[in-house]
Amino acid sequence: xxxxxxxxxxxxxxxxxxxxxxxxxxxxxxxxxxxxxxxxxxxxxxxxxxxxxxxxxxxxxxxxxxxxxxxxxxxxxxxxxxxxxxxxxxxxxxxxxxxxxxxxxxxxxxxxxxxxxxxxxxxxxxxxxxxxxxxxxxxxxxxxxxxxxxxxxxxxxxxxxxxxxxxxxxxxxxxxxxxxxxxxxxxxxxxxxxxxxxxxxxxxxxxxxxxxxxxxxxxxxxxxxxxxxxxxxxxxxxxxxxxxxxxxxxxxxxxxxxxxxxxxxxxxxxxxxxxxxxxxxxxxxxxxxxxxxxxxxxxxxxxxxxxxxxxxxxxxxxxxxxxxxxxxxxxxxxxxxxxxxxxxxxxxxxxxxxxxxxxxxxxxxxxxxxxxxxxxxxxxxxxxxxxxxxxxxxxxxxxxxxxxxxxxxxxxxxxxxxxxxxxxxxxxxxxxxxxxxxxxxxxxxxxxxxxxx
Numbered sequence: 001x002x003x004x005x006x007x008x009x010x011x012x013x014x015x016x017x018x019x020x021x022x023x024x025x026x027x028x029x030x031x032x033x034x035x036x037x038x039x040x041x042x043x044x045x046x047x048x049x050x051x052x053x054x055x056x057x058x059x060x061x062x063x064x065x066x067x068x069x070x071x072x073x074x075x076x077x078x079x080x081x082x083x084x085x086x087x088x089x090x091x092x093x094x095x096x097x098x099x100x101x102x103x104x105x106x107x108x109x110x111x112x113x114x115x116x117x118x119x120x121x122x123x124x125x126x127x128x129x130x131x132x133x134x135x136x137x138x139x140x141x142x143x144x145x146x147x148x149x150x151x152x153x154x155x156x157x158x159x160x161x162x163x164x165x166x167x168x169x170x171x172x173x174x175x176x177x178x179x180x181x182x183x184x185x186x187x188x189x190x191x192x193x194x195x196x197x198x199x200x201x202x203x204x205x206x207x208x209x210x211x212x213x214x215x216x217x218x219x220x221x222x223x224x225x226x227x228x229x230x231x232x233x234x235x236x237x238x239x240x241x242x243x244x245x246x247x248x249x250x251x252x253x254x255x256x257x258x259x260x261x262x263x264x265x266x267x268x269x270x271x272x273x274x275x276x277x278x279x280x281x282x283x284x285x286x287x288x289x290x291x292x293x294x295x296x297x298x299x300x301x302x303x304x305x306x307x308x309x310x311x312x313x314x315x316x317x318x319x320x321x322x323x324x325x326x327x328x329x330x331x332x333x334x335x336x337x338x339x340x341x342x343x344x345x346x347x348x349x350x351x352x353x354x355x356x357x358x359x360x361x362x363x364x365x366x367x368x369x370x371x372x373x374x375x376x377x378x379x380x381x382x383x384x385x386x387x388x389x390x391x392x393x394x395x396x397x398x399x400x401x402x403x404x405x406x407x408x409x410x411x412x413x414x415x416x417x418x419x420x421x422x423x424x425x426x427x428x429x430x431x432x433x434x435x436x437x438x439x440x441x442x443x444x445x446x447x448x449x450x451x452x453x
Contacts, residue, residue, distance in 0.1 A: 114143025215244020
């Protein structure tokens with residue numbers, strides 16, 4: 001009965017009550033068992049920082065005292081507790097000392113490394129696992145997804161299919177996210193058909209992932225159909241469709257969806273406004289964008305964050321209103337010093353586009369005074385000066401790039417051919433068919449030149 005109450009308090013998000021119940025259990029002389037500690041440790045992970053460590057370590061000491069150090073469920077709960085506090089060393093000691101490591105314990109450790117972004121150690125353990133279940137596969141796929149290694153997510157999903165493991169919701173979300181980010185529409189369609197066959201379309205998380213996947217693959221109509229199929233649409237689903245429609249150039253439609261969302265009583269959040277302001281930016285809906293920005297806090301109770309200011313700076317800058325953008329930064333943001341690479345990049349990029357070197361030069365001088373070493377800002381400034389004929393300033397920026405040893409991250413593109421994803425990185429000639437590719441590109445350029453002639 002005590003175990004049931006402890007678990008009940010945890011499931012009701014009342015961790016303090018759960019711990020008090022455990023203390024009452026000890027006071028009443030009731031013997032604990034292995035089922036006591038799993039929810040108790042979970043309660044400790046739900047506490048605020050400070051209390052979490054204190055009660056978590058105490059619970060661990062009770063585990064040792066009462067002799068449950070080898071119980072797989074207790075060990076996996078403790079591993080989750082320590083990984084939550086970024087104590088992977090303690091989690092690994094627990095794992096290495098455990099003599100009864102079942103699939104739950106192995107998976108907890110893989111998931112722990114994954115949440116830390118340490119996919120190398122996560123994969124090493126995953127490959128050593130004597131037994132894997134669907135949760136193990138999902139944990140490893142989620143780990144790759146967190147570090148944006150989407151090609152590996154799809155490769156792992158293929159392996160999962162080969163060994164006959166039926167995917168769960170988490171696996172589908174990871175693979176749909178990967179399909180969205182690399183444009184693997186064929187695989188995304190297969191996942192959607194699997195979801196249909198298994199009657200999972202009503203699942204809010206999966207439906208939202210489908211909207212995102214279709215949007216990023218350029219299939220706006222399919223994204224809207226997937227969205228309309230969601231019965232109880234939450235703010236995440238609305239954000240996905242508003243953002244998806246906007247990124248495909250349908251700003252007016254995204255605005256319609258935004259106002260329908262508000263009309264249906266759904267409270268927009270910070271992400272909603274990043275999406276809708278970005279839509280206004282790329283379609284140069286300056287007035288609409290500025291009105292929405294002004295109403296964020298007054299009408300929608302959403303306080304503007306740095307990313308929202310960056311959107312408005314970009315909105316004004318792309319429309320050629322560079323002085324107004326500069327004024328917004330100084331008056332509303334507290335100066336260029338309070339901005340970030342997105343703000344600087346938006347303004348410098350527009351200065352280059354419109355040939356307004358005067359504003360760009362002021363921004364650049366202030367960045368130099370701040371000792372900003374952002375590669376993107378440096379490259380934009382160099383190109384701006386070079387195209388305007390300011391050779392001396394351009395050479396100065398180029399020298400700065402050289403002295404700091406910064407290198408611009410090479411661009412890359414991803415295509416899907418016959419269900420296989422291929423990635424191409426600028427300047428990389430290691431692809432096995434690089435000669436054929438270059439010959440084909442040369443042929444295409446020749447055809448274009450002939451048509452122009």
